[in-house]
Amino acid sequence: MDSNPPPGFEPLFRTSPFLDHNGPFFYKTNDDGTFVVGLRIQPKHANARGSAHGGLLMTMCDIALGYRTTRSQTPSPMLTTASVTTDFAGGAKVGDWVEAHVDVHELGIRLAFANCYLGCDGESIVHASAVFARSGERPAG
Secondary structure: OOOOOOOOOEEOOOOOHHHHHHOOOEEEEOOOOOEEEEEEOOHHHEOOOOEEOHHHHHHHHHHHHHHHHHOOOOOOEEEEEEEEEEEEOOOOEOOOEEEEEEEEEEEOOOEEEEEEEEEEOOEEEEEEEEEEEEEEEOOOO
């Protein structure tokens, strides 16, 4: 199955072996400089009932929360996920496009706080809130 993202989305700007295995993830920059993370649900993402696995949706929230929060400040801080709380209000099936929208609430000296909302077909399907521990600034480059 093709991952065919909607117009304006491109491959996620940072990846890893874990993300490569679980993706492909995409992003689109908004007019205000923020960005949305997206994923086309493929058969490899499905549980035994043919729906997107909850662990995949939680992973997508963690990715979007971390990337968006660290890029909300210059220089970008080093953040480590301390806590993610996830609430499910719906689901996605194979072939659906899911988007992660993040609101960064506070990026302090020690901690950062943000919320993520996963949407599919105009419906909110997951809400996640995260706390990140801050451990300095990212090296330039």
